[in-house]
Amino acid sequence: MFRCVLTAAGLVLFACSTAAYAQKQTIGAPPEASNMKLVGTNDLQARSAYQPTIHHQGDRWIAYIGHHGGTDDVPAPVNPMTGQAEPNGTSIVDVTDPARPKYLRHLPGQEGKYESGGAQMVRVCDGRALPKGDPSAVYMLRTFGSEAHEIWNVTDPASPVLITRIAGLKDTHKSWWECDTGIAFLVSGAPDWRTRRMTQVYDLSDPAHPQKIRDFGLPGQEPGSTGAVPTELHGPISTGPTGNRVYFGYGTNKGGILQIVDREKLLSGPKEPTPDNLRFPEIARMPMSAFNGAHTTFPMLDMPVAEFAEDKDGKTRDIVMIVDEAILNECGEARQMVWFADVTTETRPMMISSYTVPEGSGQFCQRGGRFGSHSSNESMAPVYYKKMAFIAFFNAGVRALDIRDPYHPKEVGYFIPAITVATDKRCIPVEGGERCKVAIQTNNVETDDRGYIYIVDRANTGLHILELTGPARAAAGLPKN
Amino acid sequence: MIIAAAVIALGAVAGMHADGTERGGRWREMAWPFPRDGWPAGRAFRCVAGGCDGAELYIRAKRGFCNCDTGVADDDEVDRVTDIDLISPRFAPVAPGHAVDFAAMQGRIRHYDLDMPDGTRHAAAGLALSRRCDLLVAVAQGAGEANAVQRAALVFLETEEMKQWMAATLDGR
Numbered sequence: 001m002f003r004c005v006l007t008a009a010g011l012v013l014f015a016c017s018t019a020a021y022a023q024k025q026t027i028g029a030p031p032e033a034s035n036m037k038l039v040g041t042n043d044l045q046a047r048s049a050y051q052p053t054i055h056h057q058g059d060r061w062i063a064y065i066g067h068h069g070g071t072d073d074v075p076a077p078v079n080p081m082t083g084q085a086e087p088n089g090t091s092i093v094d095v096t097d098p099a100r101p102k103y104l105r106h107l108p109g110q111e112g113k114y115e116s117g118g119a120q121m122v123r124v125c126d127g128r129a130l131p132k133g134d135p136s137a138v139y140m141l142r143t144f145g146s147e148a149h150e151i152w153n154v155t156d157p158a159s160p161v162l163i164t165r166i167a168g169l170k171d172t173h174k175s176w177w178e179c180d181t182g183i184a185f186l187v188s189g190a191p192d193w194r195t196r197r198m199t200q201v202y203d204l205s206d207p208a209h210p211q212k213i214r215d216f217g218l219p220g221q222e223p224g225s226t227g228a229v230p231t232e233l234h235g236p237i238s239t240g241p242t243g244n245r246v247y248f249g250y251g252t253n254k255g256g257i258l259q260i261v262d263r264e265k266l267l268s269g270p271k272e273p274t275p276d277n278l279r280f281p282e283i284a285r286m287p288m289s290a291f292n293g294a295h296t297t298f299p300m301l302d303m304p305v306a307e308f309a310e311d312k313d314g315k316t317r318d319i320v321m322i323v324d325e326a327i328l329n330e331c332g333e334a335r336q337m338v339w340f341a342d343v344t345t346e347t348r349p350m351m352i353s354s355y356t357v358p359e360g361s362g363q364f365c366q367r368g369g370r371f372g373s374h375s376s377n378e379s380m381a382p383v384y385y386k387k388m389a390f391i392a393f394f395n396a397g398v399r400a401l402d403i404r405d406p407y408h409p410k411e412v413g414y415f416i417p418a419i420t421v422a423t424d425k426r427c428i429p430v431e432g433g434e435r436c437k438v439a440i441q442t443n444n445v446e447t448d449d450r451g452y453i454y455i456v457d458r459a460n461t462g463l464h465i466l467e468l469t470g471p472a473r474a475a476a477g478l479p480k481n
Numbered sequence: 482m483i484i485a486a487a488v489i490a491l492g493a494v495a496g497m498h499a500d501g502t503e504r505g506g507r508w509r510e511m512a513w514p515f516p517r518d519g520w521p522a523g524r525a526f527r528c529v530a531g532g533c534d535g536a537e538l539y540i541r542a543k544r545g546f547c548n549c550d551t552g553v554a555d556d557d558e559v560d561r562v563t564d565i566d567l568i569s570p571r572f573a574p575v576a577p578g579h580a581v582d583f584a585a586m587q588g589r590i591r592h593y594d595l596d597m598p599d600g601t602r603h604a605a606a607g608l609a610l611s612r613r614c615d616l617l618v619a620v621a622q623g624a625g626e627a628n629a630v631q632r633a634a635l636v637f638l639e640t641e642e643m644k645q646w647m648a649a650t651l652d653g654r
Contacts, residue, residue, distance in 0.1 A: 112550065113549075113550055114549050114550065115549060115550075116549070116551060170554075194560065194561070195557070195561070196548075226571075226572070226574075227566065227570050227571055227572060227573075228566035228570050228572075229560055229561045229566075253519075253545060254519035254520070255518070289519075290517070290518040290519035291519055327545035328544055328545045332544060332545070332653050333544070333545060334519075428653070429651070429652040429653065430652065431649075431652065431654065
């Protein structure tokens with residue numbers, strides 16, 4: 001009996017100490033992981049990171065990583081390669097050997113702090129894929145803070161050369177560039193539109209000579225309109241001329257909208273931004289709860305669903321994975337998470353499932369910083385496409401989801417990097433001041449064709465390159481490592 | 482001091498005197514009249530005496546806003562973030578707005594004509610203020626003249642009780 005009491009007391013003590021440990025990350029503590037393993041890291045010069053894009057470039061693999069602006073404490077970190085203070089821009093890292101990433105170049109961005117500066121977004125296309133590109137060149141499309149889009153020749157990734165700038169904007173964000181056609185859906189803020197973010201469609205098949213096709217947005221956002229202004233755009237993803245669809249996500253953490261658009265009608269339809277012309281290419285629109293936004297709208301069309309294999313109809317489904325973005329620190333808003341919509345009957349899209357990290361699994365609301373989803377990998381390489389999705393979940397790190405049955409997505413792995421001395425604090429207002437905590441803020445994730453997973457940190461902790469292990473690796477169909 | 486200056490400035494903008502205490506009206510709190518949306522409900526008031534009779538004032542915090550450094554940058558931002566569209570989707574600004582300093586925050590205020598669901602026309606003043614990455618938005622609307630409604634609402638908002646509430650709600654308390 002006495003032994004039972006002692007055992008029970010020990011269990012309570014263990015549970016309490018585990019909870020206390022889980023609530024706070026400490027420097028020197030190991031990363032938290034399940035079925036994911038760290039392969040290599042780079043500190044990215046302690047710059048707040050947004051979007052990584054991994055490009056197979058000749059016989060090398062290059063990571064292009066967009067950065068937010070600087071922080072109040074360090075508006076322009078010193079680049080140790082030049083010795084100069086440089087506003088955050090784009091980090092270019094050779095990840096051919098993922099265990100030993102080699103930092104090649106920092107390309108400064110717009111001066112400014114947090115969302116107001118930097119060069120947050122980046123896409124890369126080979127010249128040989130673009131209809132009018134230099135076949136020997138590689139091109140990087142990036143945002144330049146809020147004011148411009150730029151195209152750089154990154155054939156030598158250590159020595160980029162600016163080719164084109166599309167400027168005069170009031171905001172920019174996560175654009176999409178079709179490498180096989182050159183058509184780009186640029187998230188811009190045209191000065192005369194009533195919203196900070198809308199779409200400017202460009203033909204960038206010749207990167208040196210951008211050709212504007214049209215402006216696009218939701219009716220009510222266009223110049224001259226009155227009344228309520230619909231939620232602003234976050235980003236589109238196109239399936240190109242073959243799929244003939246563009247999936248637009250509006251809203252970040254509020255009032256999200258998934259808009260399904262006929263790409264051909266968008267490109268060739270009447271271009272004057274009237275309400276009728278803006279409605280013309282729209283196939284369907286799915287409003288979400290006011291609690292959630294549509295940060296990323298990732299299409300996975302014609303997915304075979306094992307559960308439906310014996311059904312006479314509907315064996316395959318067109319799925320769009322929608323990821324919200326958490327905005328507020330320490331759970332100061334409704335939970336932002338991941339949603340799966342069945343858009344097989346395009347005019348009647350329906351939400352079918354959702355996923356969130358269980359808060360209690362790590363007391364994430366007490367850890368500091370944001371807890372909730374932000375983004376998914378956007379690579380459509382066969383290694384993971386329609387099988388596995390990776391979700392950046394801020395202080396809960398990256399989460400690996402088995403999505404082969406999108407009606408029942410299942411977490412099969414996770415990785416929460418350790419914090420370092422570079423990890424920046426996150427604060428909330430309290431009476432008479434503010435209270436700050438330090439925690440990982442995994443902002444974005446991308447994968448490469450080899451199966452490596454790249455996560456980057458908004459709180460300046462850098463780049464972590466991961467691989468799947470154990471059952472997660474088996475679920476993805478990868479050979480044992 | 483800043484608030485007083487703001488009221489004087491706003492009175493001047495509106496072509497009115499800044500003797501607002503007499504014209505502040507008497508406001509009675511009522512239930513938040515709008516359906517649940519993405520932001521937590523705020524507070525709503527109806528003017529029951531003092532020259533703004535029948536006007537209504539709605540105020541709430543909207544925490545989490547990407548323009549942390551630029552704040553409420555232009556009139557389009559005011560159109561988007563104030564709750565004017567909750568009162569009526571058919572609203573039209575009557576003139577460019579004005580930059581304001583109010584309760585140690587910067588922002589803009591703009592006047593609107595509202596086509597109400599019952600067919601009447603109301604005047605409204607929309608106020609959007611930013612504090613770092615958060616917003617405080619207020620709309621005053623009524624059948625009366627927009628400047629008078631605005632002035633009465635601003636005088637009420639500068640009372641100690643409302644200032645304390647604004648600070649607390651922006652802190653998430």
